[in-house]
Amino acid sequence: xxxxxxxxxGMSRRDFLGLASLGAAVISSLTVLxxxxxxxxxxxxxxxxxxxxxxxxxxxxxxxxxxxxxKGVFILSKDDGIYAISAICTHLGCIVNQVDWGFQCxxxxxRYNEHxxxxxxxxxxxxxxxxxxxxxxxxxxxxxxxxVPVGTKLKLYx
Amino acid sequence: MNELKQSxxxxxxxxxxxxxGSFAGSFLRSGKPTSDKSRxxxxxxxxxxxxxxxxxxxxxxxxxxxxxxxxxSFFLLIITVISGVxxxxxxxxxxxxxxxxxxxxxxxxxxxxxxxxVHKWAGEGMIIFVLLHMARVFYTSSYKQGREFNxxxxxxxxxxxxxxxxxxxxxxxxxLSYWALVIVANIIQSPKEITDSLGITxxxxxxVFSKExxxxxxxxxxxxxxxxxxxxxxxxxxxxxxxxxxxxxxIRKDGGLTKPDVFEPKPIDAGLAxxxxxxxxIFPTNKTYGLMELAHGRTPVVDRDxxxxxxxxxxxxxxxxxxxxxxxxxxxxxxxxxxAPLKExxxxxxxxxxxxxxxxxxxxxxxxxxSAFMGGVGLPGLALLGLALIPYLDKEPYxxxxxxxxxQGKRIALESLVVSTIVIIGLLxxxxxxxxxxxxxxxxxxxxxxxxxxxxxxxxxxxxxxxYVIKRTGSTRMGAIALFTMFLISFLIYTYVGTExxxxxxxxFWSKSQWPIH
Numbered sequence: 320x321x322x323x324x325x326x327x328x329g330m331s332r333r334d335f336l337g338l339a340s341l342g343a344a345v346i347s348s349l350t351v352l353x354x355x356x357x358x359x360x361x362x363x364x365x366x367x368x369x370x371x372x373x374x375x376x377x378x379x380x381x382x383x384x385x386x387x388x389x390k391g392v393f394i395l396s397k398d399d400g401i402y403a404i405s406a407i408c409t410h411l412g413c414i415v416n417q418v419d420w421g422f423q424c425x426x427x428x429x430r431y432n433e434h435x436x437x438x439x440x441x442x443x444x445x446x447x448x449x450x451x452x453x454x455x456x457x458x459x460x461x462x463x464x465x466x467v468p469v470g471t472k473l474k475l476y477x
Numbered sequence: 478m479n480e481l482k483q484s485x486x487x488x489x490x491x492x493x494x495x496x497x498g499s500f501a502g503s504f505l506r507s508g509k510p511t512s513d514k515s516r517x518x519x520x521x522x523x524x525x526x527x528x529x530x531x532x533x534x535x536x537x538x539x540x541x542x543x544x545x546x547x548x549x550s551f552f553l554l555i556i557t558v559i560s561g562v563x564x565x566x567x568x569x570x571x572x573x574x575x576x577x578x579x580x581x582x583x584x585x586x587x588x589x590x591x592x593x594x595v596h597k598w599a600g601e602g603m604i605i606f607v608l609l610h611m612a613r614v615f616y617t618s619s620y621k622q623g624r625e626f627n628x629x630x631x632x633x634x635x636x637x638x639x640x641x642x643x644x645x646x647x648x649x650x651x652x653l654s655y656w657a658l659v660i661v662a663n664i665i666q667s668p669k670e671i672t673d674s675l676g677i678t679x680x681x682x683x684x685v686f687s688k689e690x691x692x693x694x695x696x697x698x699x700x701x702x703x704x705x706x707x708x709x710x711x712x713x714x715x716x717x718x719x720x721x722x723x724x725x726x727x728i729r730k731d732g733g734l735t736k737p738d739v740f741e742p743k744p745i746d747a748g749l750a751x752x753x754x755x756x757x758x759i760f761p762t763n764k765t766y767g768l769m770e771l772a773h774g775r776t777p778v779v780d781r782d783x784x785x786x787x788x789x790x791x792x793x794x795x796x797x798x799x800x801x802x803x804x805x806x807x808x809x810x811x812x813x814x815x816x817a818p819l820k821e822x823x824x825x826x827x828x829x830x831x832x833x834x835x836x837x838x839x840x841x842x843x844x845x846x847x848s849a850f851m852g853g854v855g856l857p858g859l860a861l862l863g864l865a866l867i868p869y870l871d872k873e874p875y876x877x878x879x880x881x882x883x884x885q886g887k888r889i890a891l892e893s894l895v896v897s898t899i900v901i902i903g904l905l906x907x908x909x910x911x912x913x914x915x916x917x918x919x920x921x922x923x924x925x926x927x928x929x930x931x932x933x934x935x936x937x938x939x940x941x942x943x944x945y946v947i948k949r950t951g952s953t954r955m956g957a958i959a960l961f962t963m964f965l966i967s968f969l970i971y972t973y974v975g976t977e978x979x980x981x982x983x984x985x986f987w988s989k990s991q992w993p994i995h
Contacts, residue, residue: 356690364694388826410849411663413656413828425830426660427846428983439916440983441846443670443923 369464376401376459376475384417392449392461393417400472403451403461404435409444422446434469445469516790526794528725532786533793535746536736536878542617543734545800546610551721552804553599553606560596561710568648570706572699575650576822583819594812600642602808604837607638608968615867615961616890618877618954619735625868627727630720632865637717639837644709646835650702655823656832658697658705662688664845664853671850674924697825737878740785749787830981839975840968846983847913847930856932860964867961871953882954889946889955893962900938901970904931909985939963 330338371390379385379396386393391406391414406414406422413426421432430439435446450465451473459473483491492499502508507518517531536542567586569578582589611631614620620628643661647654669684678684685695693700728734820829834842844852876882881890908931914921939960947956980986981993 359690359693361693361700365699366694366696411660411845413659413832414826423982425828425982426656426832427842436919437915438919439912441848441852443849443927444673 370460370462372454372458372460374458376453376457379459386417388414390461390463392463393422394451394461397472400474401451401459402472403449405447405449405463405466407446408442409437409446410440410442415446436469510790513788516788520790526790528729529789529793530729530733531789533789534733534736534740535742535749535785535787536740537734538749538787538792538796542878544609544613545796546606546613548797548800549804550603550606550610552801553603553808554717554721556599556805556808557596557603558714560592560599563592564596565710570648570702572650572702572823575648575702579649579651579819590816591809591812594815594817595808597645597817598811598815599808600645601835601837603638604642607635608965611635612961612965616881616958617735617879618882620868621872621874621877622735623731624727624735627724627731628868629865630724630727632861633720634717634724636861637713637720641709641713641717642837643835644705644713647702647705648709649819650823652820652823652827652829653818653835655697655825656829657834658692658701659828660832660834660842662692662697662701664849665691667849667853670848670923670927674922674927735878738875742785749792831979831983833975833979836972836976839979840971841975843971843975843979844932847908847932848927850927851930851932856936859936863960864964867957871957873952873954876954881958885950885952885955886958889950889958890962893942893946893959894966896942897939897963897966898970901935901967904935905970905974907931935967939967 373387373394379394379401381396381398383396384393385395386406393404393406395402395404404422408415408424408426408429410424410427410429413424415422415424415429415431421430421438422435423430424440424442428440429437429442431442431446432438435448437443437445447466448469448471450462450467452460452462453473453475454460498509505515505519506522507515510516510519519526520529520531521527564582567578567582567589569575579593582593584590614628614631643657647658647661666684666688668687669678669682672678672681672684689695691701691704692698693704833839841852841857844856846852848855876886881887913930914926942963943956943960946959947953950956977989978985978987980989980991986992
């Protein structure tokens with residue numbers, strides 16, 4: 320008689336409790352696993368800040384091209400403003416060199432034009448243009464973590 | 478009865494005198510291996526030896542069958558473990574002291590340079606011999622008849638071998654290490670190429686996530702070296718030895734190495750220490766059957782002695798010992814004359830030009846120069862998957878244990894060699910002379926290059942050609958031979974081109990002497 324009841328409800332209490340505890344075990348194990356993986360992501364990094372000052376605007380008269388080696392950034396100054404282009408190749412992270420017609424990556428031969436647009440080689444994207452702003456103390460500030468649309472230049476009213 | 482008369486001191490003296498013999502007896506558990514029975518017992522009672530059978534088939538002992546390649550890989554591993562522990566005495570895994578400690582090992586520590594060379598060359602030798610071993614197993618159809626999964630375990634071991642070598646390459650923290658680390662980190666990040674093309678990077682940035690997991694930050698620094706060190710000395714070796722244990726254990730369970738169905742001993746085999754003549758009866762008197770000899774596959778006929786086998790002690794053990802000595806001598810001799818490279822201290826501001834990965838990844842780096850994602854993740858993943866699936870897609874049961882299966886197999890292998898050489902060199906010549914899409918149409922979308930590039934075309938050709946061979950010959954084994962041969966040839970040619978013919982800016986040069994001076 321009890322068997323018939325079981326068939327009607329579809330699952331015995333024993334099966335239900337068994338499945339429920341199995342489910343609880345799986346979920347708690349996965350949570351522990353996720354927590355362990357979270358441990359790999361450091362809360363604090365030893366890296367330098369992505370935002371840094373590069374000096375006063377007067378140090379960059381029109382026509383200046385300055386490569387900040389340790390930051391991986393080109394600072395370029397034209398008549399219509401100052402802009403920053405990332406020197407990190409978008410292919411595999413080498414540092415590009417400036418050449419007559421733009422930028423060239425030494426590692427796998429990616430080529431970019433003077434605006435950082437990719438014109439050859441394996442690079443999947445153009446070089447990033449980075450945010451450049453004027454800090455309160457009047458010096459210029461670059462943030463390598465923030466990219467801006469190509470052609471964005473900081474205009475100086477000097 | 479005598480003992481009653483002996484004093485305690487006499488017994489003690491007697492025990493002292495026989496100390497050596499009784500210790501050896503207890504060590505071997507069944508006395509000195511002087512009789513066939515005690516030799517057999519010495520094999521299966523010993524923790525280290527019992528992974529091998531008491532008897533070994535003559536075919537397994539033929540140097541022309543196995544070429545000793547698997548054993549050489551294992552011996553090289555043992556050499557790297559010992560030399561690696563020695564290096565750890567002085568190596569300091571930090572970006573402040575790592576480079577100087579390696580310099581100390583090279584120039585200050587007694588025999589340090591030799592030990593470092595031995596570690597380096599034995600490790601890189603493993604790559605060569607694991608690949609050759611894989612080729613031997615493949616061409617003798619040894620991935621069949623219950624050995625399918627062990628082939629997959631072998632692929633895992635191949636990946637681990639590459640991983641251990643690569644992680645070790647990064648530890649000296651010189652220019653080579655640093656820029657290899659940067660390149661590898663960006664390969665790990667390369668799924669971004671796909672998510673960017675699909676426009677979903679904002680929501681699902683798997684590339685940067687994996688890169689951060691590997692580097693412990695967004696750029697290569699002190700955290701990264703700690704993680705790479707952890708991989709090199711702990712995580713990867715643990716997995717390597719676990720899978721190696723499974724690999725060996727399964728060989729034993731599968732009844733030893735493969736052998737041809739029809740086997741005839743040759744006159745030269747008479748030199749092996751043979752079993753005594755069988756003296757009749759269902760079970761020969763010189764043999765006992767125990768559960769440890771049960772294995773899958775075709776069992777030997779019970780009313781006859783196991784055919785064409787000889788005792789492993791001494792036949793197999795002598796061969797193994799000789800091979801180990803040869804291996805060690807070869808590594809030491811090579812290390813004596815050729816030094817492991819050590820460049821200047823890592824400098825994140827100046828990339829090497831050309832920045833090359835270690836030689837065993839230069840084939841991939843050539844593919845990387847077409848597309849970062851396909852060269853670094855897509856195509857190697859596909860190749861490894863294809864290799865792992867071979868035993869499940871080719872299940873023809875015959876020709877096991879015979880090099881190249883038969884005459885047709887030899888012809889297919891040769892034909893694939895010629896065809897693949899021509900096609901790869903043709904593709905390379907085309908790319909070197911004419912460039913690819915972006916050189917012709919600068920505005921071509923990246924997705925098109927990811928999907929259609931010389932690397933993809935080559936892999937596509939391998940698949941199509943193998944299918945054509947299957948259709949033409951009506952045999953999946955022949956298709957597998959074509960596929961595997963082409964895989965080996967492309968690994969060889971791409972590695973050669975990446976190593977020798979690519980110079981600054983990844984431009985093509987016939988020789989290093991033509992590199993521009995700068």
